[in-house]
Each structure stands twice: as C-alpha cells, then as structure tokens.
Amino acid sequence: MAAVDLSTHPGHLARRLQQAHTLLWTTMVSEETTSPQFAVLNALVEKPDIDQRTLSEHVHLDRSTIADLVARLGRRGLLERVRDPRDGRRNVLKLTDEGAAVHRKLVTRTARMNKVFLAPLDEGEQETLLRLIGRVADAAEELRG
C-alpha cells in the first residue's frame, strides 16, 4: 500500500492549523494565558457565576480538562471557585477583577492576531473558512452530543 497525501486529510490539516495558531498566539497575544484559558475567561464574562459543567459546554471542553484549566486560572488569581450553597455539588466560578482585566487586555490583542493569522486569505475566503469549519465541527459534535 502506497503512502497517502496528508494534505488532503482534514485531521492532519486541523492539527497544523491549531499548531500554527498556538505559535502566533504566544508571540502576539500572551505567553502566560493560553487560547483555551482565554475562552474560559470570555465565557465567564458572558455568563458570570456558572458552574464547571455549564462552562465546559460553552467552550467545548470536557469536565476533566476544565477542572485542570480552572485550577490553573485560580492559582493565578484570575477566578475563584465557590461551593454553591444551593447545590453542594457545584463549583460556582467567579471572575476576579484581575481576571476581568486580563480578559479586557486580551480581547484587543486577539482581534489583532486573528487579522494577521487570516491575512493570507481575502475577506470572502476568511468568512468561508470560518463558516465551513464551524459546520463540520457542529456536525461532528452533533454525532456525540
């Protein structure tokens, strides 16, 4: 069996895309706060005081990953975990002032970075790319919702 051309394999391309993104992120956005961490901060700005389960659905990460991630952000003082008095299973997540400040700073930087990242495509292509990735990801998540 001959070798296959990986440039026609969406999984391989997805990995390369994410890898390229991570590299650009650390140089243009932040060395301390990663892209998934920003996603968590952003979700907490949008919906304050949610629990980890709800958060994990919002950012599309599983509960174990969220637990690690939130613990790291907690250690850096960007958020607090408070046991829900109404429901003792839940950790209610509260963004600290510092967490909100970090989010504010990164919002502008990510916007700048996204421009650079997508610069090789014209505006129509950029819109197409985002829409097509979204459709494939949505459909796949549907399968194992």
Add this chain to the structure above:
Amino acid sequence: MAAVDLSTHPGHLARRLQQAHTLLWTTMVSEETTSPQFAVLNALVEKPDIDQRTLSEHVHLDRSTIADLVARLGRRGLLERVRDPRDGRRNVLKLTDEGAAVHRKLVTRTARMNKVFLAPLDEGEQETLLRLIGRVADAAEELRG
C-alpha cells in the same frame, strides 16, 4: 469590555475541529493508533530510513514530540531505531513488517473516516475547506519556518 463571539475566532474553531476529528478517529479508525502516529507511519512508507529530524519536518511536529511518539511506536514494535553508522547523531527509523501492516489497514479506514467527517459539506466546499486551511497553515509556518 464585553465578551467576544468565539465562533469567529479561527483558533477556537481549529481546536474544535481537531477535537471533533479525534473523537471520530478513535471510533472509526483505531483506538490504539492515533492520527499523529499514523502520520509518522505514513511518512516512513513514503520515505524509508529517514532520521527523526527529517521526519519531524515531514509531519510538522517538533523534535521532542517526535521522540516521544517514535518511542511509543517502537515499544509497540511498529518501527525500529537504528543508530546511523555514517553519522552517530542520527537515529535511522525503520518500519517493521507489523508497522507496514498497521499502516495498510489504516489507509482504507482513514479514507472512509474522512468521507464521513466532511459529509456535511458538498464536494466543492470540501475542496475549498482543505485548500483554505492549507494556505493559512502554510503561511503561518512560513513566518517561523
């Protein structure tokens, strides 16, 4: 500062795409052999007896990651690492018969999986998606080649 819509962020979408792909891979292709591992096997079918450095360029992974990955494949008997007698720094990688057999088996399965993965898009859109991702990834890799 208000929250941002992550569905317009290519990095977030890239992560979701890769995540969806990984999930489908483990159910449709293999539970033991991951997609990056398949990329390595495939590279060794295409170019036998290369060293880890060359391999890392082919599959777009850095040398530490390759070392781990190759060690795992070696432990499973899918390849062998031989010190190059011509150049004592190099590990020459040799696919075993079993490694070649695993590759053969996975080639057909990945083809099937890619079809399912991209099924939400029509044929033209599929081609567009792969091409656009490729261009963005290539350009970003160019920056820090």
Add this chain to the structure above:
DNA sequence: AGGAAATAGTCAGTGCACTGAGCAACTCGC
C-alpha cells in the same frame, strides 16, 4: 589538526485533552 559552530537527540517541565473510575450531593419515584 584543533577549536568553534552547527546538528541530532534526550530530558525536565508545563499545558491541553480525553477516558474511566470513584465520591459526594441532589432528585425522583414510590
């Protein structure tokens, strides 16, 4: 030939991401 620079690989450390097992707390049905 002999020392400086480049190259291949390893190792430690950090972070993302998943599964599967297990625990504590809540809800529902009777």
Add this chain to the structure above:
DNA sequence: GCGAGTTGCTCAGTGCACTGACTATTTCCT
C-alpha cells in the same frame, strides 16, 4: 422519607505538543 438513579466534580492514567537546557557527534574554518 428512603432508596435508586442522576449529576458535578475529582483523580489517575495516557498521549499530544511545546520550550529550554543539556549531551554527543559532526562539520567547518583557520
């Protein structure tokens, strides 16, 4: 109101992926 099932979280284990520091080998320049 009590037991069964569900839900939220944690923990251990594995694998991907990077940086930065280090070792060993080769190459290149004088």
